[in-house]
Amino acid sequence: MKIGIVGAGNIVPDFLEASKNIEDFEIVSISATENGRERMKKLSEEYGIKNIYTNYEDLLNDDIDVVYIAIPNSLHYEFAKKAIERNKHIILEKPFTTTYKEAEELVELAQEYGIMLFEAISNQYLPNYKKTKELISELGDIKIVQLNYSQYSSRYDRFKNGDIAPAFDPKKSGGALMDLNVYNIYYIVGLFGSPQKILYTANIERNIDTSGVLILDYGSFKCVAVGAKDCKAPLSMNIQGDKGYINSSDAANMYNKFTFAKNDGTEKVFELNGGKERLYHELVKFAEYYKNEDFDKFYEANEKSLIVMKILEEARKQAGLEF
The missing domain is CATH 3.30.360.10 (Dihydrodipicolinate Reductase; domain 2)
Structure with a gap:
């Protein structure tokens, strides 16, 4: 599968290190803001990533099957929704979204479009x-x-x-x-x-x-x-x-x-x-589910994500934290 990465933060090198040992992974693109250009260049040189973009739309237009989203939490919903609507499968860094409503909408939309939506939660x-x-x-x-x-x-x-x-x-x-x-x-x-x-x-x-x-x-x-x-x-x-x-x-x-x-x-x-690298085992499972088109495994994981999102939202509410 051909993968495009969104983000150039600290988790991305971990993802790339683990990906080297996943037979079915081919990292072809990376996208971040203009501020991340130099970091993307270094990652591109080290890991052989062909394409660098500073516009998310350009990455979505690329020849990729899967988008790995590793950007600030508040942007997860927006970027994942765009990927679903462009028929890209998704590996989404934790936490799934900011709110339960956003998470629920993404899960429903992914099922509607036949998209494999996977939260990258290592344990x-x-x-x-x-x-x-x-x-x-x-x-x-x-x-x-x-x-x-x-x-x-x-x-x-x-x-x-x-x-x-x-x-x-x-x-x-x-x-x-x-x-x-x-x-x-x-x-x-x-x-x-x-x-x-x-x-x-x-x-x-x-x-x-x-x-x-x-x-x-x-x-x-x-x-x-x-x-x-x-x-x-x-x-x-x-x-x-x-x-x-x-x-x-x-x-x-x-x-x-x-x-x-x-x-x-x-x-x-x-x-x-x-x-193994911390992210290795979760990526092995994603590759396995993807290859087998095992949507039930994705749906099962999505239900767990929804439970966690409900807990996070209620906890923030109790603490007076409004996002």
Whole structure:
């Protein structure tokens, strides 16, 4: 498949590195703003990308099958909608969109046009995550789930001085919830589905959440998801049942290693991701679904995206964040 990339930010080199090992991928074009021209030139030289554009329409006019959208969150809906209307399949970076309504419209439009719409959310496709799903039942009744993805951002110092990067910009749908905690939410939703209740309390600066604590209540058990860009702490992930637990010291988007332990003292460590690039496994799955025209897999993933978008929107509403 021929792929065009929209964006030239930090995630794009990761995508390109992973793509080198996907047999069916051919990256032919990249598009960004004029400010990104030099960065695009470097990526073009390093990865053999033939065409460089500073106009999205030019990329859509190119001979491509798939658009990889890696631009500020606030633009996801607009750019994805245009791609669908031009009959391009889509790999869309997280978070899916800004609002639930936008996400719902994209999903419906993609189905109407027969477009494969895929949110690039790494943890859902990691072998370690698949194994965790298999082991959950052996933990007995789940009681507590806790994830902490706190990563002090180099942009936070600039932010405090009034230099607002997209990840901290409410106009671009930034913030700790949308940037980091979304991985925690996906990890939880992928295992347990929709929660019964949610509660989000956040530290707000300049009308954006720089850190926050999200509680997802599943009735018989509770989940706590911490995401922070204004402070750091050891990364942690725990699923606690009455017969054992799963523990990891990784971020929810990496999940390279975890320990499965039972109350009888037995333990086993799993490292199944194979040392691959972080985005590799999700792109392998996209290529597989694409090749097999397995629309049911895309629809299934889209439903999960809608659940996450509903949680994100309600959480922002509770924190008084309006995008």
